[in-house]
Amino acid sequence: MSATEPEARQGAEPRTMQAGAKIVVRDVRKTFPTKKEDVNVLDGVDLTVREGEFLAIVGPSGCGKSTLLNCMAGFERITSGSIRIDSEEIERPSPKRVFVFQETGIFPWYSVWDNIGFGLGKMPFDKKHEIVMRYIALVGLEGFEKAFPAELSGGMKQRVEFARALAVEPDVLFLDEPFGALDAFTRLEMRREIVRIWKETGKTCILVTHDVEEAVELADRVAVMTRRPARIHSVLDNPLERPRDSDQPVFRELKDQIFEILGVERRV
Numbered sequence: 191m192s193a194t195e196p197e198a199r200q201g202a203e204p205r206t207m208q209a210g211a212k213i214v215v216r217d218v219r220k221t222f223p224t225k226k227e228d229v230n231v232l233d234g235v236d237l238t239v240r241e242g243e244f245l246a247i248v249g250p251s252g253c254g255k256s257t258l259l260n261c262m263a264g265f266e267r268i269t270s271g272s273i274r275i276d277s278e279e280i281e282r283p284s285p286k287r288v289f290v291f292q293e294t295g296i297f298p299w300y301s302v303w304d305n306i307g308f309g310l311g312k313m314p315f316d317k318k319h320e321i322v323m324r325y326i327a328l329v330g331l332e333g334f335e336k337a338f339p340a341e342l343s344g345g346m347k348q349r350v351e352f353a354r355a356l357a358v359e360p361d362v363l364f365l366d367e368p369f370g371a372l373d374a375f376t377r378l379e380m381r382r383e384i385v386r387i388w389k390e391t392g393k394t395c396i397l398v399t400h401d402v403e404e405a406v407e408l409a410d411r412v413a414v415m416t417r418r419p420a421r422i423h424s425v426l427d428n429p430l431e432r433p434r435d436s437d438q439p440v441f442r443e444l445k446d447q448i449f450e451i452l453g454v455e456r457r458v
């Protein structure tokens with residue numbers, strides 16, 4: 191396992207040509223103006239997300255993890271710096287970049303089929319049906335296409351959420367605490383599921399989580415943020431094969447390393 195210091199700040203021209211780079215974040219600052227005073231949230235964030243990787247972002251509570259994710263997806267405008275996806279500057283949201291939140295993202299008044307087909311817009315029924323059923327199968331919900339969310343368990347609703355996100359064929363999946371509303375057992379089950387889905391689809395996945403163990407179990411690399419105003423403290427490589435076991439010495443070392451970084455930040 192190895193930790194890399196945040197990538198060196200680039201000059202005016204971001205280093206977008208790095209082989210395999212999907213998202214390049216350079217010297218990003220984000221300030222929220224409020225009536226009382228400006229809230230300085232991100233303060234020089236540098237991060238490169240590789241094509242097809244599973245990257246987790248952890249950090250102290252309220253440090254700006256969701257803000258960074260929103261900026262990368264184009265939902266929030268950055269104050270300065272640069273965020274490029276496939277060498278294109280991000281200025282607005284795109285259907286190629288979708289969010290998966292907690293189960294609350296799905297519409298209770300729509301069936302599983304309608305929820306998953308929602309983002310597909312107008313298209314011939316047969317084509318839509320083929321796509322919806324493909325993703326229903328991918329997430330293991332065959333037989334539940336006519337069910338409504340109230341008839342589903344928390345884990346099943348989460349599967350609908352994943353299928354709905356994937357059906358629009360995004361090339362980046364942003365996962366913002368997606369398992370936060372699930373009970374402990376279902377959360378463990380869904381962690382395994384997300385790894386399987388990620389492997390089968392090859393999407394670039396960026397996960398924000400409070401749970402360091404979850405980050406180490408799932409991610410190829412873990413980016414650790416400082417407290418607010420935040421930057422990336424370090425990015426740790428996770429060399430462990432999947433499925434991972436939290437009793438493995440390397441798993442524990444990696445977790446300890448992250449806690450140490452977070453602890454240091456808390457004492458500053």
Ligand SMILES: Nc1ncnc2c1ncn2[C@@H]1O[C@H](COP(=O)(O)OP(=O)(O)OP(=O)(O)O)[C@@H](O)[C@H]1O
Pocket residue numbers: 222223224229231249250251252253254255256257258418
């Ligand atoms: N629209 C906004 N206007 C003003 N301040 C905001 C806005 N959005 C976020 N903030 C502030 O930015 C800071 C970072 O929020 P953010 O939700 O990104 O942090 P986080 O690390 O994801 O939080 P948590 O650990 O609680 O999930 C917080 O202090 C928050 O109050």
